[in-house]
Amino acid sequence: MRLSYVLENLGNIIIVKKDYPDWFTISGGKGGDNHYLYELSYRFENPQPLTQASLKIDVEAVWKRFASGQDGEILERTGTTKIVSFWDWVLKDPKMARCIFIEFDMYQYHLSIGASEAIGWLRNSYHSLAQQLCYQDPAYWALVTVSRPDLRWWLLSFPYYQKYALPGQGTYFSHVDLNINEWLKCCRGANRMQTSISLDQETAEDCTFCVEGGHKTLEAFWRNEVIAKNLDKNGNTAKMSDLYTKPMEDKYGKSIPIVCGPGDLRITNQAVIHGATATKNGSAPGKKVRRVLNAWLVGMDDDHNTLEIPQLGNWETISRLHRDLLPSKHTPSGNINYHHPPKQRFPAAIEFRGLGPIPDARIGQRRWDSPAVFEDAQALLGGEEYSAQAEQIIATFRQNVRNRYVAEFQKMRRTEINAYGTNSYFKAVREGRWIPTRKRLDNGGGVWPWNPTRKRHGDFDIEATDDVSDM
Numbered sequence: 001m002r003l004s005y006v007l008e009n010l011g012n013i014i015i016v017k018k019d020y021p022d023w024f025t026i027s028g029g030k031g032g033d034n035h036y037l038y039e040l041s042y043r044f045e046n047p048q049p050l051t052q053a054s055l056k057i058d059v060e061a062v063w064k065r066f067a068s069g070q071d072g073e074i075l076e077r078t079g080t081t082k083i084v085s086f087w088d089w090v091l092k093d094p095k096m097a098r099c100i101f102i103e104f105d106m107y108q109y110h111l112s113i114g115a116s117e118a119i120g121w122l123r124n125s126y127h128s129l130a131q132q133l134c135y136q137d138p139a140y141w142a143l144v145t146v147s148r149p150d151l152r153w154w155l156l157s158f159p160y161y162q163k164y165a166l167p168g169q170g171t172y173f174s175h176v177d178l179n180i181n182e183w184l185k186c187c188r189g190a191n192r193m194q195t196s197i198s199l200d201q202e203t204a205e206d207c208t209f210c211v212e213g214g215h216k217t218l219e220a221f222w223r224n225e226v227i228a229k230n231l232d233k234n235g236n237t238a239k240m241s242d243l244y245t246k247p248m249e250d251k252y253g254k255s256i257p258i259v260c261g262p263g264d265l266r267i268t269n270q271a272v273i274h275g276a277t278a279t280k281n282g283s284a285p286g287k288k289v290r291r292v293l294n295a296w297l298v299g300m301d302d303d304h305n306t307l308e309i310p311q312l313g314n315w316e317t318i319s320r321l322h323r324d325l326l327p328s329k330h331t332p333s334g335n336i337n338y339h340h341p342p343k344q345r346f347p348a349a350i351e352f353r354g355l356g357p358i359p360d361a362r363i364g365q366r367r368w369d370s371p372a373v374f375e376d377a378q379a380l381l382g383g384e385e386y387s388a389q390a391e392q393i394i395a396t397f398r399q400n401v402r403n404r405y406v407a408e409f410q411k412m413r414r415t416e417i418n419a420y421g422t423n424s425y426f427k428a429v430r431e432g433r434w435i436p437t438r439k440r441l442d443n444g445g446g447v448w449p450w451n452p453t454r455k456r457h458g459d460f461d462i463e464a465t466d467d468v469s470d471m
């Protein structure tokens with residue numbers, strides 16, 4: 001019946017299609033996948049898509065490849081490990097290091113003086129070039145993958161702000177970035193690691209402290225000392241400043257300073273109570289500049305959409321934040337970001353992209369089940385037989401970054417000058433109207449890495465010849 005009608009009206013087929021659109025789609029569907037007939041486009045039935053289980057991960061080989069054989073064991077035992085000099089390839093390149101520190105100062109200059117208490121955070125910076133590099137580094141991702149008990153490797157970098165603590169600032173906040181009741185109930189966040197890359201030489205007074213072995217004692221502490229005593233005011237982050245007192249330390253584990261040097265990567269189990277050492281009330285304010293980058297890696301389910309912390313949205317949400325260089329509306333643990341994040345991208349933020357399949361996947365600009373991503377992931381996470389291939393991937397990534405970083409920085413600098421005119425950071429510095437924060441005498445006078453207990457500094461002085469105008 002339909003067929004004869006169509007045959008009779010072939011001359012007016014456009015009108016027929018318009019009048020009876022359902023006749024021209026599979027099962028009469030109006031949109032949806034059925035509409036596209038793609039099932040009929042391939043000669044053979046398609047194989048099952050790649051999943052996280054398709055990869056063969058050699059945990060021991062990965063630790064040896066990117067850190068030391070002991071780091072995995074230290075992390076398991078104490079809840080924290082430190083990969084020394086992990087970012088030497090960035091910070092020992094004087095030009096890249098200078099670009100990074102200048103950019104920190106630019107964001108610091110643009111931070112609203114009316115912003116809520118910053119406790120050392122640059123709460124206007126979500127996609128600086130340094131942060132984008134931190135979000136995409138494939139060796140960083142490989143180490144976090146093998147740190148996770150579930151070995152989930154579809155991990156997205158959640159964009160969040162960076163740390164720039166100055167002398168005199170209180171930075172103390174003892175906490176766990178977990179909803180502990182959800183963690184106890186359904187293990188939410190149990191496989192997550194928190195990480196940071198330090199850019200300055202820290203001291204025991206200016207660093208992150210972590211409860212030694214805290215991932216093994218948190219449950220007992222919370223049940224016996226918090227829930228049993230009705231002290232539970234749990235949210236997606238659990239504040240510990242008043243709960244984890246000295247007697248608790250004696251019972252459940254000491255808070256110890258994790259002193260990092262420039263380029264050290266710290267990996268800490270999410271269930272470890274931690275914080276910064278300089279106290280909030282000013283009784284022991286920070287003594288020196290401390291700059292830190294974090295990439296909050298969040299795991300994804302095999303549906304390639306659901307995140308292990310559902311409050312953060314899904315793959316599409318994170319992908320869009322990176323694509324558009326937007327701030328996140330949540331904190332990494334799932335709270336609403338009440339620190340007044342900017343409503344729009346920073347006008348001078350520049351996309352730093354095209355660094356390879358894994359870097360793309362980390363920021364949601366390529367799917368994790370893409371064959372190119374899978375191939376690189378298998379090499380980076382595989383056994384000894386993949387070592388040469390893994391080395392090549394890392395070398396190519398680093399060379400690519402080195403080749404482009406300064407040019408991207410210059411693009412960002414030009415954009416900032418054009419966007420802000422007389423309010424531009426670079427203009428203000430050039431015209432002597434603003435002293436970059438790192439160059440103020442109380443911040444080390446431009447010496448890096450600055451050690452306030454010594455007159456001179458370490459082996460590498462990138463700031464001594466720092467001149468913004470030639471960058």
Ligand SMILES: [Fe+2]
Nearest residue numbers: 175176177274
């Ligand atoms: Fe934290």
